[in-house]
Amino acid sequence: MKKLELVLVAVAAGWIALAAPSCAIESRSELQAGAAAVDITPRDLPLPLIGSFRYRPATGAHDALNSRALVLADGTETVAIAIVDSCYVPRETLDEAKRQAQAETGIPADRMLIAATHTHTAPPPAPGVGLRGPEPAPSMQNEERYSRQLIDGIAASIARAFERLEPVEIGWASTELADKVFNRRWFMKEGTIPPDPFGGTTDQVRMNPPAASPDLVKPSGPVDTEAVALSIRSVAGEPLAVLANYSLHYVGNIPAGMVSADYFGEFSRAITTRLNGGDGFVGALSNGTSGNINNIDFSTPRVRKEPFEQVRNVAGKLADAVAQAHSGIEHMREARIAMEQTELTLTRRKPTRQILEQSRTILQGVSPSELTRRHIYAQRAIDLHDGPDDVSVILQAVRIGDLGIAALPFETFVETGLAIKRASPLQQTFVISLANGAEGYLPTPEHHALGGYETWLGTSRVEIQASERIEAQLLSSLQRLANTVP
């Protein structure tokens, strides 16, 4: 079609505003993206594994940990997203990685979204945050070295993704994988829930109850069965990256004493194979809102499986679903990239005088290598008492065409994720948890009232209304991105 005819068709169709200035498309900078993965498997072992109330020294790695980064640019805005195989990464550590990445790329730190996957078989992200074992000093040195390796690795993944910027086309798809997610907080028959670590007996729900127990009543909330995938490919149609999102805490059952990226790492390998990704292909799986969701079907007895078997199973099924959805994506050469970062100050929860005194008594004469769950919660109560009265958290909203991403530094409950997805003004939205910091669990006020592990003082460290304030602020950011960006 000749240009004049195109304009006439445009007038007839009523989209003259879009099509008439024939220079509009030429003047718009092209969409570019780059992706890179950097290995962050610890080099100096042993190191304690975090994500458990038991001291678990790791003496080897079953599979590699990675920081997987994407950089997206539309000529106006440049945004970096990095998904890190770690249980959680504190804000200070990520702030340092961002400073380093900014120095190397010029991308502003507030245009970087860095999130942990939440594998429960990762080394401590910062020295001293893991449980102490019986053996002395060498492990702390390893922890210091690992923290440096982690910061450098995250920054390097963003810098390499930035170096690889090239013209791309992008698209996204949503699919369902229903039978891998289960709500893990259950109502139980009266009198069957054990006391909380402070001796309280007010919990109405139990986290991870015994499977097939006759005391089970019903789950206390829903699941989110959706998997979303952002796809990036070269203008020649070659797959460059996929950023997926699914709301499952982790899978586990990793060989004992081994570092592992859990199903997040296995998904990465599986999706690379499914999409015939080349050497530079990066498949990342981000954690959705899975604070109360796991992979155990509590209604039937648990079946014994080989270590890593279930990781392969879940990652494989998710990769199948994402690959299937991917085949239907219509990739676009144009999409606006936009991002907004805000901060929100939340009040810290504090122990009552009685809990504080009780906690001090519990810890008297206990050595750091003998800590049980009771001691750990006593220490957390004291730390909350001694610590600051509030905390400022980073909240982010990203817009990639009609796809929205909301990010927050918590183990977020599925109800919050579902609410953000439902109320988002963008066509499709997903939520990334444990992003830009790690401030513990984020139960909704309704779940705080029910009690249970995720609500205990120390697993939850911010005000009871926090989830509602965060949800409102993220939705206003998404709304602004929807309004202000054409």
Ligand SMILES: [Zn+2]
């Ligand atoms: Zn967890």
